[in-house]
Amino acid sequence: MKHSYMTAAAISIAALMSTGAYAQEVDFSGKTIELIVPYGEGGGSSVHARLLAPLLEQELPGHPTIIIRNIEGGGSVRGINEFAARAKPDGLTIAALATGTYYSYILGEETVQYPLADFIPFLTSPYGVVSYGLTSFGLTGDPEHDVKYLQEHKAVYVGDGPADADMPVLYCFDLLGIELNGVFGVSRGESRQAFMRGESQVNYDNMASWDNELKPMVDDGTMVTLFTMGFQNENGEVVRDPVLPDTATCPELYEIVYGEPMSGVEKEVYENMFAIRMVTAKTLVLPAGTPDDIVQTYQAAIERVVARPELQSAAAQLELGGYPQGTGEVAIEGHRTASVMSPEAKAELDRWLKDVWNID
C-alpha cells in the first residue's frame, strides 16, 4: 500500500510541475530515448519494439534516437522493476509491457515492485489467439463433438505454463470441462514442433503464425481449429476473430457445452484475461506521473506511426496480426481493464491454479 501513496505523491508533484514551467512545446532534438524491453533480444516483445522504434523516432518531434534495452529476468519483472525505479517522467525512458508483466502483477508475485496501473500507455497492440488439435487424435472440427471428445480423452498439452502466457487458453480449456496432461517450460516455437511430431495433441498459437504455419496444416487435414479467444469490436463486444470467422470463440463453446452463457466470477476472470492477452498483448508505456504535454506528444506520434505505410507491409502485418492498433483512450482503457482485478476474480484464479495445476 505504501507504494501507491508514494506514487500518488509523485503524480501530484508532477502534475503541479506540469501546469507551470513545463507547459512549453515538447522537443526531443538531440535526445536519446531508452525503450526498455523486459525480455530477450529474440522475443516477441523485442520484435514488436524493434519494428516500431525506428518509425517512432521519425514521428516524435526533434527525431530523437531510440535505443532498445533488453533487460531480461524473472519473467518480465526485472526489466519493469528497473523501469519503475529508474525512469524519470520526462519521456526519455519508456517501456514495453507484455502479457507476463500483467500476470506477474495480478498474481501478486513477491518480486513485483512496479505500480502497473499507474503506467501511462500510449499504444496497445492486440493479438488474436487460436487453439487447435490433431485430427489423428480423433478431432473433427465439429465443436460439439470435439469438446466432448476431449473431455473423454485426455490430451497432452505442451507449453509455457499455467501461470504464464498460456493462462487464458488453459483457463478456457478448464471452463469447457477439458482436463489436460500438461508439459510445461517449453517455448511457443518448440511447442508447435512437439504438436507437429504428435507428442502433444492440442496446442495454441498467436494469430501471427496463422497464414504461414497453421493454415497449411488445416488445409492438408493434419489439424482442426478448436476455438479462438475472440476479438473486441469498436462497441466493446467480444465477437469472432476476424482472421478466423468460422471458428467459434471460447464463450460460444461454453454456451454450447452448458446451454447458458458464461456468467459471474468465471466471466469476470475471462474478461480480465481477454483484456491482457488480446487487447493489450503488447503495450508501450510512459512512466507514472509523466506530464500531460509529453503524454500527448507520444499519443500524437504513435497515431502517425500506426498510419505509416511501412506498417501496412505484409511482413509488418504478420507481426501485428493485422489487428487495429489501440492508441489514445483505447489504449488507456485497455490497460486499465487489464491491470485491475477484483478480489473475487483473483480468488477464483488462485483457486484454479491450485486445484487444477497445483500451483500456489
Place this chain on the structure above:
Amino acid sequence: MDLSALQYALPALLTLVTGPHLLYLIFGVALGMVFGVLPAIGGLAGIALVLPFLFGMDPGPALAMMIGLAAVPATSDTFSSVLIGVPGGAGSAATVIDGFPMSKRGEAARALTAAFFSSLIGGLFGAFVLSFAFVVATPILMAIGFSEQLMLIILALTLVGMLTGRNLAKGLASCCLGLLIGSIGAATATGEQRFAFGTIYLMDGIPLVVVALGAFALPEIMDVLRKRQFIAGDAPLGHGWLQGFRDVIDNIWLVLRCSGVGAVMGMLPGMGGGVVGWVAYAHAVQTAKDKSQFGKGDVRGVIGPESANNAKDGGDLIPTLFLGVPSNGTMALFLVGLTVIGLQPGRAMVTQHQDIVYLIIWSLAIANILGTVISILLARPIAKVTAIPFMLVAPFILVAIFFSAYQSKSDWGDIISLLVVGVVGLFMKRFGWSRAGLLIGLVMSRNLEAALYRTAQVYGLELFLRPLALVILGIAALMLFVTIRAKTRVSSEGDASPELSMPTVNLQFGFLLVLIAFVVAVALDVSDNTFLAKVFPLSVAGLALIFLTIAGIGMVRRSKAPGLIFDADLSDDPETDGSKPLLPFMALMAALPLSIALLGFWLGSVVYMFLFLWLVARKSVLYSAINTALLGLFFYVMVDLINARFAPGLLQQLVDLPYPLG
C-alpha cells in the same frame, strides 16, 4: 530426394559477388571480427547493433551482413581462448584446454593457424551441409522427439566422460556440481524458485558465460601472474605458422569428423550450443592413439572444437530458417532481422525462397573464408601479446573479463558470481577438480532436466518402444563402456603426485567440505518444493554427495589413487618453484570488483588500471596514465558501439553523474 532446388545455387552466388551484397558481407565480417575478439561478446551483440539499420534495406545485402556478423565470431574468438586463456565465448572453453598451454610453450602461432584453418574447413562444411540439409531436414527433425532429445543428451554426457580429470570420483563430483548449479533458478516444470533466495538475479540461473569466465579465465590469469613473467615463458615466439597448416592437413579426417559433429549438433533440437566444443574435444581425445599430451598442449585439442564450432553455425541455421525455432540467442535475433526485411521463416523458406536460402549459404561460406584470411593476417601482431610482460597485460584482461561478464545480465549479480566462481575455480584448479566437468554439467543441466521431465510426461515407459531412442541409447552405452575402459583421462589441472601433495591434505579436505556444504545447502533449499521441481536437483545432489564422500574417505585414508590427493602448487614441475604465494594475487583480483563497487565500472576500472600499472607493475606515472586513458577511451567507444552497460557503484548511488561516469 528432390534436389531441384540446386538450380538456384549458381544464380545466388552470382548475385552475391556482383551486387552491393559483397560490400555488406565484408562490413558484417569486419564487425564480427571485432566482437569475436572480445571475450564472451559475439554475434548477438553484433546483430543487435545493426538491426535498426535493416529497415528499408533489400533482403540480400541485409542477409549477407547478418550472416557475416553471425559466422565470424566463432573464428575470431579463438584469439582470446588460445592467447590469454580466456574463453572467447561460452562455447569455446574447450579450446582453452590445449590452446593456452600451447601459447605457454611459445607455440601460439601454430595453435592459431591450426585453429583458423580448421575453423575454415568447419565453416565450409557447415555451409555445405546446409545446402543439402534444407531439402531433407524437416522430416529428420520431425523424428527427433523429446525421448530422442533425452537420449542424445545422455549420449553427449557419456562422450564427455573422458574429460573428468585424473580422478574419477572427483571428476564426476565436479560434473554433478555443474548440474546442480545449472538447476538454480526457476524449475522447468513448475516455475518454482530453487536456491534463488527471492533474488531476481538467481531466478533465471547463473549465466553460463559467467561461469566459463570464472572457472577458466580467472584461475589461469592468477596462475600466470604467480608463475611467469610472460605468457610464452622463455620460449621464442613466431615459429610454427606452417606447422599449424600441416597439423590440419595431417588431421584432416579429424577435422571433417568434428565438423560433422558440429553441424549435426547445431541442427538437432534440445542440445544447446555450449556443449558442441566439448563433444568434439572428447571425440578428438577418444580417437587419438597417443593421448598423453591432451591438456598439456596437443594441437588436436584445438583443431577438434574449432572445426566443430564453425560447422555448428551452418547447423544452427537449419531449425532457425526452416522451422522458425532459433537454436540460440544469436539465431533468435537473426529471426528478428528476417522479419524486419520481410521474410518469414518456416516452411515458406523451403518452398518459395530457395534463392534466399542459397544466398545465405554462399554468404556463410564466403564469410568463413574472409574471416579466416583476416584472422591469419592479424594473428602475427596479436600473438605478440604472449611476449609482453604479463604484469602489463593482466589488468587489461581482468577489466575485460569483468566487463564481459557484466554484459550477460547487466546485474551486479554477474560480478559477484564471477568472483565467487573465480575463487572456487582457483581452488579446483589447484586441488585437481575438473573444471571441464563442472562446465559440461552446467551446460547440460537445463536441457537434461527438461528432456527428462518432458519424456516422462509424454512417454513414460513407452520411451522404450521408440526405436530411434533405443538406437541412440545403445550408442551411448557403447561410449560409456569405451570411456570407462580408457586408461588416460584428460586433465586441465596439471600434474602433481600424491606424495608431494600430502602436506596440504587438510586444506584439500577443507575445500571438499565446502563443496559438500554447498550441495547440502541446495538440497535443503529445494526440499520444500513440489515433487517435479525437486526431483532433479535432489537426485543430482545425492549423486554429488556419493562421489564427494568417496573422495573424502580416500583423503582421510591417505589413498595414493591418482589425482585424489593433489596440489598443483606442490608438483615437481620446475615452473612452480619460483611461484609467488596465492593470497596477495587473490586480493589483487578482488580489488577490481571492490573498486567498481565504490566508483562504478568506468571510473573504477580506470582507477584500478592506473594503480595496477603504477604500483604493481612499477611503471612510470606517464606510462600508466597513457595506457589507462586508452582503456577508458576503448570502453567509452564500446558503450556506444554495442550498447554495453557499466555496473554502477556506491558513487553513482550518491551522486548523479554524467555519462560515462554515471
